[in-house]
Amino acid sequence: MSYETATDRGFLLSGRDWKVIGTAAALMALNVLVMYVVAVTPLAAVNDYLFAIPILGAVVYGAAIYAGESIAARGIEGGNVGLALAGVAVLQGAFGVFGAGVLSVVPADSRALVLGVAAVVTAAMTALIGGYVYARAGTTFEHYGKWSTYAFLGGLxxxxxxxxxxPVLLVGFVLIMLGFLLRLGWEMWRVRDGRVQAVSLQAVGLYVAVAGVFVHVLQIVVRMLAER
Known part of the structure; x- marks a missing residue:
């Protein structure tokens, strides 16, 4: 289906949709594994240094995510597999190190459980957002991309x-998480209507949105565990 034509499939997913979602899910699963492994290495302490000044950590990770996605997109669009994989590696490293830093404060025997809970909650949120987007067949969600940018800027x-x-840090946290949720809705709309021709490029965009939601959910789960 071309990007000019709005879908009327409702909840039905095409084979192409499943390829995009499946690839994004595989990248996310790999990232969860990276977080788990890196949590026992010295790299897990990177957050302690970066977030000693919160805005520094936010800018560094934000820049790494932007750079990784841009490199991956350039590689995919140019047919350069090595460059595309390099971009994905940057993304895996950025989300992986950040998530590992969050996870490192959790006792080793509870980390798998915490990751599992965060994964289930993120999957449920993704399904709800995706279900809403697919249920509103023919509706455009292009404005979600703009709103996402505003939320990220407000969060920063x-x-x-x-x-x-x-105390204002909580406002930043909420706005950045909202930015990723809005981007997730925007990416699901682009999957639904085939707005991006390359499956791999669309999968990377969806993966970034899901990973952004995941690391925020992970922080909430870890905080709730600490308060028990």
């Missing part, structure tokens, strides 16, 4: 202020 602003006024 919140983190910047929160670097000096700690």
């Amino acid at each position: 602003g919140g983190v910047l202020v929160g670097s000096f006024l700690t």
Whole structure:
């Protein structure tokens, strides 16, 4: 289906949809494994240094994610497999190190459980958002991309202020998570309507959105465990 034509398939997923979602899910599963492995290495301490000044950590990881996705996209669009894989590796490293830093504060025997809970919650959120997008066949969700950008910028602003006024950090956290949720809806709409021709390129975009939601859910799960 071309990108000019709105779908009327409702909840039905095409073979192409499944390829995109399956590839994104495989990349996410690999990233969860990377988090688990890196959590027992010295790299897990990177967050302690970067987030000593919260805005520094947010900017560094944000830049790494942007760079990784841009490199992957350039490689896919140019047919350069090595460059595409390099971009994906940067993304895996950025999300992996960040997630490992969050996970490292959890006792080793509870880490698999924490990752599992975060994965289930993220999968449920993804299914709900995807279900909403697919249920509204013919509706455009292009504005979600713009709203996502606004949420990310507002989140960075919140983190910047929160670097000096700690209570404001929560505002930054919520806005950045909202940005990833909006982007997830936007990516699901693009999958539904075939807005991106290359399956691998669309899968990377969907994976980034899901990974962003996952690391935020992971932080919430870890915080809830700590308060028990």
